[in-house]
Amino acid sequence: KADEIILASDPDREGEAIAWHVEALLSESKKKVPPKFKRIAFHSITKDAIMEALEHPREIDMSLVEAQQARRILDRLVGYKLSPILWKKVRRGLSAGRVQSVAVRLIVEKEREIEKFKPQEYWQIRVVLETNKGEEFVAELAKISDKKAVVDNGKKAGEIVEALEKGNYVVLEVRKSERKVTPHPPFKTSTLQQAAANVLGWSAKRTMNVAQKLYELGNITYHRTDSFNLAPVAIDGVRSFIGNTYGPEYLSKETRFYKSGGKVLAQEAHEAIRPTDFSRSPDRFEGQDALAADQARLYSLIWRRTLGCQMAEAVFDDTKVDIKCGDIRLLAAGVVMKFEGWKKLFGKDKEEQQNLPEMNEGDALERKKVLSEQKFTMPPARFNDASLIKELEKRGIGRPSTYAAIISTIQDRRYVEQKDKKFYVTSIGIAVTDFLVENFPEEMDYEFTAKMEDNLDEIAAGKLKWMTMLGTFWKVFRDKLEKVDKESARVGVPTKSTGQKCPLCGEGEVVIRDGKFGRFLSCNRYPDCKYTAPFIEYLEGVACEKCGKRVVLKKTRTGKDFFGCEDYPNCTWASWRKPQVKGEEKTDVVVEEKGGEE
Template sequence: MSRLLIVESPGKIKKLRSILGSGWQVRASVGHIRQLANTGTGNLGFEAKNGQITCSYEPRDDRAKKTIADLKTAAKQADEIFIASDPDREGEVIGWHIAQVLGIKKPKRVVYQEITERAVQQAIAHPKSLDMDLVEAGRCRDCLDKLVGYRGSPLIWRLNNGAKSVGRVQSATLHLICQREREIQVFVPQDYWSVFVEYSEGFKAFYHGSMTGNEPDETTIEDAGSEAKTEESTRVTSQAAADALVEIAQAHPHHILSIEGKITPKKPPAPFTTSALQQAAGSRLKFSPEQTMQVAQKLYETGLITYMRTDSVILSPDYCAAAKKWLEQNDADNVPKKVAKQKGGKQTQEGHEAIRPTDIFKPSAELKQFLPEEQFKLYVLIWTRALASQCKPAQIRKTIVISQSGEVQWKAKGNLVEFKGYSKYWKDIKADTELPTLQPQQSLTLAQADSQQKQTQPPARYSEPKLVQLMEKKGIGRPSTYAPTIKTIKARGYVDLIKGKLQPTQIGMEVDQFMGGALPELLEAEFTAQMESSLDAIAQGNQEWQNYLIDWNRSYFAPALAKALKELPEPTGNYGGKVLQKSRTKCPGCSHPMSKVPSKKVKKKYFLKCENGCTADNGRGLVMFWSDRDKNWQVPQAKSDQPTPPAELTDYPCPACQQKMEIYSYHKDGQTKQMLRCSDPKARSDKKHKNAVYFQSKGRWWSPKYGELE
């Protein structure tokens, strides 16, 4: 009996074959095999009639066509077919497409969270049917995204700045970055002073206020910066006020006013979700979200970790038992009486697990031998985080000391880790000040009193991990979309990654500003998050997807689009009535983006033209053509004023007709070059002579068809 298992990634095939053994074929769809066709009204690939949506699908590309043909051949040879696309909403849609192209009416859906023998064999022994609620949510997402992209993108082409597209998640994410940039641009720094005292007893305290309530020029300036702040005093707004406080500190004796100390437990962190993994790998390993997911995919495919696209913090009972056993054997003091309960998001998918190692006992020294460095580093990160979640809380002794001189109070803080607990594995508690042993009303000896002038800082630009965190917090996108969205806005030229921070380009700022006037709702995080919630409702079977899509277009998108088109100025620069799309290549004359002019006469199907009146050396409009040889855009070289020398007859026979060949001189790329061709002009025009030429190369004659001429 022949069985066929269809997965998404080719990287899983080797591992799965070793698990399944003989009698099984394992084939990969290589992700999505179909997409909405570029047909119908507006090339959307779907039509809405009488409250029903009809979708037309086509292979994604030539590779997908071949994959479909190969899957059909394999399916004909199989007695039983199982579909094991990834265990998420996107995987469910891919599974549906596979079933559709293979004509499987009741596909056997196999779902496993890890590629281990136990998990895979158990999943195959208990196949399910496709979850049509998840499929419909995925199909609705595809239609929504294409509707927004295909109908919204032509609006920004009017900018003539090279902007290419807008998107449902893409535009809202770009808006977060541009919004932060505008906050930075309008930020006005303010001077302030941090006042402090140092005691001979061995600690430092900062100005905390006055007992009279008449604090000299104190401020409640809010530092908009999001980065970690160093300890400092209650802020003082003038040098004079700071000097007055220093004088008070120097003129009056100091003593302890109060000591407050308590031990506070710090709960272990939850195991990794997709978002948390991308954030941690970004901050600790300097991986981009895209790189993190690529490396995690490799670890999943080799059976080392569970599925890496998840919003769940749940761990399987088997793993929890294994983690407890590991701790009992290696760190018995860290075994909790009760494991800390972790809270997941509102829309966490049931049946999913957090990201964890599949075998906690697998020796790291063994893994380090065969895993690439980046895979090993990410695996260790996942291993330590998952184990830490099963440990005891850390115990932190927090101490606050208030001292007094005259009517002025000074504050010192200290944190000591009394018991490391989970932080033995997941180090997230920063080393802090250890305060000496002090007693209430104890006199103190002043060693120094001083102030430091500072400035408030603008809000920091987002790093990629911070942006992922913000997207998750605001409900923009879902775990599978964070990395692709950030990759898209970088590829579009809307943002640049500069010194680890995302900074919008001029094009990105222009697109965001334009969209704010044309379709402002699409930039609002709340609006995008509500759309995601509606898609979640469809996935849970609480909303019908066709009604939602039709109603969303009719009640919001179509009217908003019509209003935007009506209010926007007429586009400038067109070709045959069409708005010309801008290229990222800038005109060598004026440095403005050049327009793409469609042309069937050139291999690239378009050439570039400057629409700002720049001219070439020949006095005509400046244009550029693509050079396959040099892999860049070039201005055509003006023809030489020197006459082309007459052809020189040789004794070499033409390989096509045996007549004598001639040396023909011609100009290319500003240089004079030579070639051998048949001397008979009439003969040169027939098909036999198409490749009957020799080019001069390193002092010899050479032909692509006939080789070197003897």
């Protein structure tokens, strides 16, 4: 019945495509005079933002619509055509994706780096020293005969310790300097996801769900953005708030602007993620519904990060003292915060090491104790949500708005699993990745995947025709599909030996397999022997808090991990938190908080 219809879907490519579809559907009405359509876009759900958008309506941007359509079709061409080949060559029920498969490749390659890693022995040698005023501090071995000290065995460590226990100590040089630390830029989507993973322990999916609610409630600006930019009105608001609340000394001398790492197209130039009202500090914030506590925690991160970006630098006094003991050189380092600046928002800083006593060149020092500790180099760290998102962004794989979906999908497909917040590749993930890399090297190439994202950006900017891009891709990809379907050999999914004989046939060996619904036990003579049994993963050194029996890792019906008693249902003890192993340091690892399951 309306004569005018305003389309106000989200201000991104997906929102633009929704507006276009809605207009197309409503234009089919039987009215003699079709309604007029106007497209408005706003980046926060506030009265001012909406009124401003209503004053500046526009036409639907077909370049953005075509970029979204191109992505959807491209993803379906790859997924719908590659998946049947995986069913035929690897195992039924598997799937491939243009971006998800490349993300799994990153985790597979990390796994192989870890497997190849050989720990190297080294020794850390420190000396507890005392000044003539009785003030103690710690210095660490730095050089021997003016060369960097490399202590890679116990014999060498013992010789150095012996020399340190006999020698005299003199201050060789005292170096003092002032160091200023600038604040981080405001959040964009990827950095918000990384911060929530590191600080709150959240998955990318959980972060985006909570951010969506904060946006819908009008508390923050749009949360899918590649930009560090703040609108002039926001900069004025935040600087005024800082000056009035903390004093002018806490305000940066000049307005601080941040450059976005990647390309931000003019028609997609959203703001950074920021509060819509800076006076709504975290202690005044009230969330809504069951996720109110989560909303408050994420809002606090966003509020502090936005305020911090316009605050004064933190200032530290760094002191380094070179100490001589024969031909051995030791180094003592001290850091003291001189002015907290933007760090006032974040409490005590980890950078504070030790406040060194006052010393001068030539001062004699007394040795109190020599400490030596054997250590070994650590393998590369496994990916977690934060580091995987950082790597995807660095390589240009996917876009921030897709990271949460990518990470969820590769877990849902059981190509990777998450333990203690870290990603581990499964045998299925390895088999599929190896098959795809061998047979579709270009499509699995990081640079090629990034180039496809750039092409989609070019379409959004109106510089590339979407049908041309898809046609060029499909022509080459179709030929590869046909060749691989005819010529490639079938591959098996690796299994893990248990060392136990099959109880059914007595000939085969029981192995652990990865299946569609998780790990299970079977005979390695399958399909000749049909033996199967559930795989139970016990936690070593942990007893049920209720009955004392062993603790097992279990899964909910939606695939989330939790810990339970092996004697269920006789014992109903269960926990989202990993029980502490006797002798281990206390862990804060939570599989997923109750009420927060995704």
